[in-house]
Amino acid sequence: MLLIIVQYCGKYNEHCSIKEDKMPLTCHPITLGYPNFKKSLRTAFLLSALFAGEIACSETTGAGPEASFETRAEAKAALERGSLAFQSGDVSEARRIWRAQAERGDPNAQYLLGGSYECSCASSVDYVEAARWYRRAADQGLPAAQTSLGEMYRVGKGVRQDNSVAARWYRLAAKNGYARAQYVLAYMYANGLGLTRDTQQELMWLHVASINKFQDATVQLEQRKRDTPSEFFTDGREQAQNCIRSGYGDC
Structure with a gap:
């Protein structure tokens, strides 16, 4: 299975672009209710293992375009290790790896860490913690995290249900090209x-x-x-x- 990290460069400038050749695998589908909706809209958390392109173009992280190749490679390797641990069922180890990177300000790690707390396939679900990490990544402009946070507000998971707030997060991600x-x-x-x-x-x-x-x-x-x-x-x-x-x- 492939993990395609949604890359971040504000409004997707020349440094990187979204790569979603396949719809991401997810933990639990949510049907939105369009009359002909055949497939459920899925939460944006991605499950496992390999990356396409460079990681995290955000200038607010230690792995942005201005960072050395070694720093970007280290960030990519850390996220990859966490993904492999999660895929193998070692959620605690995945969270440990992602948390270390997330605390350094990496929005991709923050997003994945949030997803690990939301995902029903994990042994310990904590929607409040999921929303907290989604917000940290969303505040840095990561569209996948903005969308996931909007979904938390739409259904009232980990936050007070509020469609107006949900719509604002969806709009931010939409205008980021997601x-x-x-x-x-x-x-x-x-x-x-x-x-x-x-x-x-x-x-x-x-x-x-x-x-x-x-x-x-x-x-x-x-x-x-x-x-x-x-x-x-x-x-x-x-x-x-x-x-x-x-x-x-x-x-």
Whole structure:
């Protein structure tokens, strides 16, 4: 199994990019309730083992682009060791490894550590601790962590349930180019959860997520195309294209 760490560079500048060739494996699916939803939207915690590209481009960590190759390699190796320990069932060892890296400010380690506390496949689940580590990574701008923290607020795990706060975190991740968050944000607009119900915004974010190759968004668009006035659908696509061209500034 492959672990693809979602890399961070603010709005994904030239230093790195998202690599999600396969949908990540996860601990427990959450169905959002779109009428044609065939696959459950999954929490963003990734389970195991190998990396694509460089780790953690955040300039706020010790493994950013300005760090030496040796420092980046050490950070990557630490996360990899933790992933292998987790995969083998040694959750305590995985957490020990990830915590040491997380305390140094590595958002990827913070995200994985949070996931280890949320994951039902671990022996000890602690949603409060999961939310705490997700927040530390989210505050550094890691879109996967922002999305996971939004999910904690949406369902009320480890934090007080609050759709408005959830929507804010989803929006931050969506504007960082994270397709999963773009899809969930469309759902929030469709159902008026933490946001004013807005079909045009829903369609725009569905188109954005679909353009970014999120398969469930493409499936949902096919459904919406059958029950939405054609001008709404066309406007949503045009808005999505403008949104992406503007680097998510005009969304």
